[in-house]
Amino acid sequence: MRFLLELCEYDGYIKHGRPSDEQIAKLGALLLAESAPGSDAAGERLATLEDWKSVQTSWRHALNKIHSDPEGAITATRTLLESTCKHICDERGVAYEDSWDLSRLYKAASGAMNLAPDQHTEQVFKQILSGVSTVVIGLGAMRNSLSDAHGRGKNAVRPAPRHAKLAVNAGFAIAGFLIDTHIERPAS
Numbered sequence: 001m002r003f004l005l006e007l008c009e010y011d012g013y014i015k016h017g018r019p020s021d022e023q024i025a026k027l028g029a030l031l032l033a034e035s036a037p038g039s040d041a042a043g044e045r046l047a048t049l050e051d052w053k054s055v056q057t058s059w060r061h062a063l064n065k066i067h068s069d070p071e072g073a074i075t076a077t078r079t080l081l082e083s084t085c086k087h088i089c090d091e092r093g094v095a096y097e098d099s100w101d102l103s104r105l106y107k108a109a110s111g112a113m114n115l116a117p118d119q120h121t122e123q124v125f126k127q128i129l130s131g132v133s134t135v136v137i138g139l140g141a142m143r144n145s146l147s148d149a150h151g152r153g154k155n156a157v158r159p160a161p162r163h164a165k166l167a168v169n170a171g172f173a174i175a176g177f178l179i180d181t182h183i184e185r186p187a188s
Contacts, residue, residue, distance in 0.1 A: 043172075045179045055083045055175075062168045070164035077171035078102060078143035081136065084175045085109035092187040102140040106133065113181045132177075135170050142167055 043059060046052060061076035085105035089096050092112045096105060110116050110129070117129040142163075159167075 043176075045176070045183055048183070049087075049179070052087055055080060055087060058083055059172075059175075062171065066164045066168055067161045070159040070161050073164035074139075074143050074159060074167045077167045078139055080175055081106070081139065081171055084178050088112065088178060088182050091182070102143075103133070103137050106136045109178060112187070113178070113185055115178075115181060132174055136174060139167055139171055139174075 046056060046059060049055075058076050058080035062073050062080055065073035065076060082102055082105055085102075085108065086096065088094075088109040089105070089112065092109075094108050094112045096108050100108075107116065110133075111119070114120075115129055115132075117126045117133065120126050120129065142159075
């Protein structure tokens with residue numbers, strides 16, 4: 001997407017002529033409409049980590065599927081959070097089992113970085129970190145009921161792109177915060 005946006009600003013020779021400013025603005029708006037707010041900022045730190053390919057792949061899948069495949073975007077977001085938690089646990093020497101659900105993995109990863117609500121005395125931090133835990137539980141439930149991870153009946157509710165965007169934005173915010181904390185507070 002960045003490459004295409006930069007291409008829109010190219011002022012050199014183009015074989016078929018430069019598109020009009022109106023066409024360029026329209027293309028730029030279309031490209032930006034597909035992204036999730038904050039994903040670029042949160043993804044910058046992810047790009048600096050070595051051996052985090054599965055997290056990067058889930059990140060791209062979640063972003064790319066918001067409009068074309070909302071169910072798949074929800075699944076990819078849950079996978080992104082699960083992989084992020086597992087990578088953090090691996091790098092911090094925290095044991096986990098592959099059978100653990102997302103909530104339990106999040107608890108292990110956040111606890112290893114002193115992000116659990118009960119590890120804080122300041123009420124505002126306890127409240128926010130409790131809310132993050134609640135969102136993680138909600139994203140796990142959303143994946144179970146609205147994603148493409150399970151079979152569907154004839155009258156199943158299907159998520160709209162706005163539901164996928166909510167899941168992706170929330171997941172990116174949490175994953176970005178976990179990654180930032182992991183980088184800024186290295187394991188001792």
